[in-house]
Amino acid sequence: MSHLKPERVAVFGGVYNNHLALEATLRDAHAQGAERVYCLGDIGGFGPSPDKSFPLLRDAHVLTMMGNYDDSIGRGLDDCQCGYTDPRDNHFAQISYDYTLKKTSDPNRAWLRTLPHAFRLELGGRRVRFAHGSTRRINEFLWASTTPEPFIERLLRDADADLIAVTHTGIPWERRLQRDPASGLLNVGAIGRPANDGDTCVWYALLTATGGPLGVEVELRPVRYDHHALAVEMRQEGLPEEFVETILTGWWTTCLEILPARERAASRF
Amino acid sequence: MSQDLVDLAARANAPTLPFAGLDTLWLQVTGTLCNIACRHCFITCGPKNDSHPMMAREHVLDTLDVARRLGVREYYFTGGEPFMHPHIFDLIDATLQQGPLSILTNGILITEDVAQRLGDLFRRGPYSLDLRVSLDGTTPEENDPIRGKNTFHQILAGGERLLRAGINPVWTVTTVHAAFDDRSEGYARFRSLLEARGFTRPRLKFIPPFLIGREARRSQGYAADDLLQEGDLFEGEEHVLQCGSCRTVTARGVYPCPILIEAQDARMGDHLEGALHPIRLDHPACATCHQEGFSCRT
Ligand code: SF4
Ligand code: SF4
Ligand SMILES: [Fe+2]
Numbered sequence: 118m119s120h121l122k123p124e125r126v127a128v129f130g131g132v133y134n135n136h137l138a139l140e141a142t143l144r145d146a147h148a149q150g151a152e153r154v155y156c157l158g159d160i161g162g163f164g165p166s167p168d169k170s171f172p173l174l175r176d177a178h179v180l181t182m183m184g185n186y187d188d189s190i191g192r193g194l195d196d197c198q199c200g201y202t203d204p205r206d207n208h209f210a211q212i213s214y215d216y217t218l219k220k221t222s223d224p225n226r227a228w229l230r231t232l233p234h235a236f237r238l239e240l241g242g243r244r245v246r247f248a249h250g251s252t253r254r255i256n257e258f259l260w261a262s263t264t265p266e267p268f269i270e271r272l273l274r275d276a277d278a279d280l281i282a283v284t285h286t287g288i289p290w291e292r293r294l295q296r297d298p299a300s301g302l303l304n305v306g307a308i309g310r311p312a313n314d315g316d317t318c319v320w321y322a323l324l325t326a327t328g329g330p331l332g333v334e335v336e337l338r339p340v341r342y343d344h345h346a347l348a349v350e351m352r353q354e355g356l357p358e359e360f361v362e363t364i365l366t367g368w369w370t371t372c373l374e375i376l377p378a379r380e381r382a383a384s385r386f
Numbered sequence: 387m388s389q390d391l392v393d394l395a396a397r398a399n400a401p402t403l404p405f406a407g408l409d410t411l412w413l414q415v416t417g418t419l420c421n422i423a424c425r426h427c428f429i430t431c432g433p434k435n436d437s438h439p440m441m442a443r444e445h446v447l448d449t450l451d452v453a454r455r456l457g458v459r460e461y462y463f464t465g466g467e468p469f470m471h472p473h474i475f476d477l478i479d480a481t482l483q484q485g486p487l488s489i490l491t492n493g494i495l496i497t498e499d500v501a502q503r504l505g506d507l508f509r510r511g512p513y514s515l516d517l518r519v520s521l522d523g524t525t526p527e528e529n530d531p532i533r534g535k536n537t538f539h540q541i542l543a544g545g546e547r548l549l550r551a552g553i554n555p556v557w558t559v560t561t562v563h564a565a566f567d568d569r570s571e572g573y574a575r576f577r578s579l580l581e582a583r584g585f586t587r588p589r590l591k592f593i594p595p596f597l598i599g600r601e602a603r604r605s606q607g608y609a610a611d612d613l614l615q616e617g618d619l620f621e622g623e624e625h626v627l628q629c630g631s632c633r634t635v636t637a638r639g640v641y642p643c644p645i646l647i648e649a650q651d652a653r654m655g656d657h658l659e660g661a662l663h664p665i666r667l668d669h670p671a672c673a674t675c676h677q678e679g680f681s682c683r684t
Contacts, residue, residue, distance in 0.1 A: 204570070204573070254625070260514075261512075262486060262512070262513055262514035263459070263460060263486045263513070263514050264459070265459065265460075265484055265485035265486065265512075265513055266484070267453075267454045267455070267456075267457045267458065267484055267485065268409075268457050268458065268459040268485065270457055271407075271456070271457025272457075274457075373587075374589070377486065377514040377516070378508070378514045378515065378516040378553070378554070379508075379513075379514040379515075380514075381554070381587075382508075382552070382553075382554065386587070
């Protein structure tokens with residue numbers, strides 16, 4: 118019934134091959150009464166067995182958009198276009214990329230090439246816009262400490278939106294405008310990798326239309342899944358022990374140099 | 387033809403870089419005034435050079451107002467040496483109210499008190515505060531001939547005070563040494579120096595030398611055929627080169643980037659709003675940015 122205006126939607130991004138977390142997220146979203154589920158892209162990367170995520174997304178009718186990773190895997194590019202600058206970060210990013218490219222079937226790669234780049238919807242009378250990195254670039258990083266309010270206002274203006282939701286960084290956060298709390302920006306984090314805070318859970322967002330001044334209420338929800346089982350599978354697949362450690366501890370061990378000073382200071386490594 | 391005419395003809399054929407919007411604002415808060423006078427400085431900063439004087443406190447605050455309206459994403463303070471500014475903490479405070487800030491410093495004026503105040507600001511505000519300290523060698527023998535007598539130890543001491551205050555600075559290294567042509571070897575040497583000094587997660591940025599300012603006298607400067615020509619730029623280069631989305635404000639007006647503030651013909655007027663248009667990359671330093679894919683951003 119796609120012509121109905123939904124009252125509650127679930128939004129996640131950054132599956133990174135973590136099919137166990139994807140299953141758990143879909144279960145939770147369903148239990149919470151989400152009428153639609155959106156995936157903001159980056160299906161591959163980091164985790165094991167890329168082909169396992171695709172049937173889960175399709176069977177649950179997840180509205181999926183293209184992330185930079187999906188663009189790269191779909192077209193068979195040389196790297197993930199994440200835009201890392203540090204040599205060690207690039208080294209590890211390349212390991213997961215080469216693994217994912219090799220292990221993603223041709224039909225799934227063809228499907229990635231068909232994904233849309235953005236979604237628009239109306240929720241609680243607000244114009245909501247979903248994008249992967251930002252509304253202006255697929256691989257722009259929007260971190261809490263480097264995405265200030267005046268810049269959010271500009272993004273909203275340029276995108277004709279009241280609320281923007283993105284992923285791509287892996288750490289969830291939300292900022293509302295002081296002059297209009299019904300407007301703002303939400304990063305839903307990632308369900309493929311914990312949020313670098315020492316907790317092994319992953320995060321997604323539930324958006325609910327309210328009659329109140331917020332227009333749309335955002336709930337960032339932690340998801341617990343069998344991360345031990347994922348670790349076993351990652352080792353079987355020969356993925357680096359550094360990645361396994363992140364899944365088992367909740368702390369990032371790679372891709373750290375891209376973090377702003379604030380987020381970096383809060384991390385363990 | 388005289389050399390001037392050759393240059394003129396080459397510059398007339400320079401490519402135009404699209405402008406993607408003002409994301410980054412550089413504020414030359416202390417202009418060309420610096421407590422030291424490095425031999426490789428790409429602007430001729432020093433204790434006596436006030437060709438760009440300090441920005442008045444009000445000028446900075448007014449500029450911040452305009453920047454907020456324009457939706458600027460991030461701010462950089464540079465000079466000269468920003469910590470020579472008498473109102474530096476007012477300026478830092480005001481900037482951090484509206485966005486993340488990186489301060490480029492030589493570290494020498496980072497006293498214990500300055501470091502502690504910066505540490506407080508780092509923990510308190512909603513936006514990121516980053517410090518960038520420049521160092522040009524892993525020994526006094528490498529660094530001091532370039533940055534000045536005894537500066538090696540003073541710079542490291544400033545960085546260590548920041549670390550104790552909870553701030554892990556980015557170390558910027560200008561790759562003027564033959565030894566650092568091989569970046570991986572350069573990285574390794576700086577990493578071990580910094581780790582030995584207690585920086586368990588050293589952050590490093592290598593910067594290519596720009597052959598202008600004092601560096602033009604030290605090396606040979608640029609040749610006329612270093613200029614970029616129409617057709618040299620690649621698609622989307624405005625997202626790589628910082629002047630595709632940044633401007634610099636000094637006490638003397640608006641410039642495309644922090645590198646060209648001493649090139650008189652690069653000046654873009656008095657007001658930020660009037661400088662948000664594409665520019666021609668007709669300066670020799672532009673060739674360095676293009677070739678190295680370089681951005682002064684952290
Ligand atoms: S390179 Fe930096 S520290 Fe050295 S003189 Fe120039 S502005 Fe001052
Ligand atoms: S010197 Fe570099 S940053 Fe400055 S205008 Fe030229 S290309 Fe742009
Ligand atoms: Fe991404």
